[in-house]
Amino acid sequence: MTEALPRILVVDDSRMVRSSIIKxxxxxxxxxxxxxxxxxxxxxxxxxxxxLVLTDIGMPRLDGYGLLERIRSARVARISSLPVLIISGEEDDSARERAAALGANGFITKGSGSAELLSALESLLRLAQTERELEASRAALARQSAIDPVSGLVNESYLKWRAEQDLAYARRHGANLSVLVVEIDRFRELVERHGAQVAGLVGRKLSEILASRVRSEDSVAQLSPAQFVLLAHGSELAASCAFALRLQQALEKLVLSYRGERIGITVTIGVANSAVDGLASVSELIGVAVGRAENGRAAGGNRVFADRGEVSEVSLASARRELTSIDAVLRQLQRGDTEAVAARLPAVIAALAPLLDLIESRLGCDIPLSRLKQIDKEAGVAGVNGGAVHPMP
Incomplete structure (x- = not known):
């Protein structure tokens, strides 16, 4: 059986040029x-x-630069990793530099001889084959290890396994599992302006930041160049929203530098929670968080969205004043986590206020209700003015 020849896509608006290349x-x-x-x-x-793609630069509808940008920012891995050789009559350095910045693998001028063209094509195909084999080996290694060797985060397979375990635990014990989907804003524009290599560096920087900010019991994985997922075991929705808001605000202040140009980074975060959203599977929970991140992007990006829409300092202060799960507080006390409960005493007092009122009216125990209500009021003012929030109790 004859082995199939490698297929190359030749792109040029001149039929004569295409015929010459094919010849x-x-x-x-x-x-x-x-x-x-x-x-x-x-x-x-x-x-x-x-x-492999062999493309001219100057063409109608979409030129070679635009095609290259689309290829490198494609969400389909088989497309984004394709080797691209630019063939053009433009021989100036600026054209080569722009093509290289956008992710071109090589540049050859029109009129080059058969030997030079064939050599360039075969070299790129060998390189691509080697990279595919390395990627296959890396994927096989990743399946055996929980940690992705490139990003340093957990791999997608481990994330899904761990998420199912965490969700099952949350259901058995009445606990919480929060999912945060973190997406880099305007990632495609970043690729188009600075190239795929710079965009990849931004993604790796975000990987490092996420890995350094989560607890040891939490898990972070990168699902795509612009999208990350964080599983926060035992974290209630309000605490996860507070963490997401601080992360979003911290990244808003981060500025990277590349070749003298300052590159700002913002993210949009969608938050979902097993106790609040009551979904049957981790996939559904992640899907809800993705949808909320999409709502945040539609609102302009650089935002945090949860079940009630956009999350802000004011909405968090209001949430802290809402009914607190006394069962959850008691479980924390049983685990000996008194400091975490102490940090939430004003919210606990607010939740117990109706019961304390009833006890005092029926039994006359001299409960200092006015003082307790004053503590709750003072805590609410502190929260609006930037009081401390403990994101992952």
Missing amino acids: HIRGRFEVREEGDGEAAWEALLVDPAVQ
């Missing part, structure tokens, strides 16, 4: 040809056999 490489490669970047993009979406 040079006939017999060594199978060729699919398109006349502009838009048609080439559509071909890549439906043709998984393409192993």
Whole structure:
């Protein structure tokens, strides 16, 4: 059985140029040809056999730069990792630098001989094959290890396994499991402006920040270049929202520098909670958090969204004054976590106020109700003015 030839997508608005290229490489490669970047993009979406893209720069509808940007920012891994060779009549350094910044693997001028063209194509295909084999080895290693060797975060398989365990525990013990979906705002614009390499560095920086801010019992995984998921075991919704808001505000102040240009980073975070949302599976819980992150992006990004819409300092202060789960407080006391309960005493007092009123009216125990209510009132004012919040009790 004859082995299939590697398929190359040749993109140029000149039929003569395409014919010339095909003539040079006939017999060594199978060729699919398109006349502009838009048609080439559509071909890549439906043709998984393409192993390399050879494209001109100046074309109608979508030029070579635009095609390259789309390829590198594609959510489909087989497309985003394709080797791309630019072939153009433009020989100035600025064209080469721009192509390289956008993620081109090579640049060759029109009119180059067959030997040079074939050498460039074969070299890129060998490199791509080696990278695929390395990725396969890395994936196999990742399946055996909980930690992704690139990001340093847990891998997706472990995250799903751990999430199911945490959710089952939460149901058995009446505890909480919160899911935070963290998405880098305007990630595609970041790729288009600075290139896939810089966007990847931004993602790795966010990985480091997330890994350094979570508790040992929490899990963080990267689901895509722009999307991360955090599982917060035992964290109530209000505490998770407080953590998400602080994370969003901290990243808003972070500025990276690349080649003298300052790059700001913002994130949008969607928060879901097993006790509040009452969903049957972890996939559903993550899906709800993703939907809330989408709502945040639609509102302009750089926001935190939960079950009641956008999360703010004011809404958090209000939530802290709402009914506190006395069962949860008692469980904390049974575990010996008195400091965490002490930090929430005003909210506990507010939750118990109706019961204390009833006890005092029936039994006359001289409970200092006025003083307790004053403590609750003072705590509410402190919360609005930036009082401390303990995100992950």
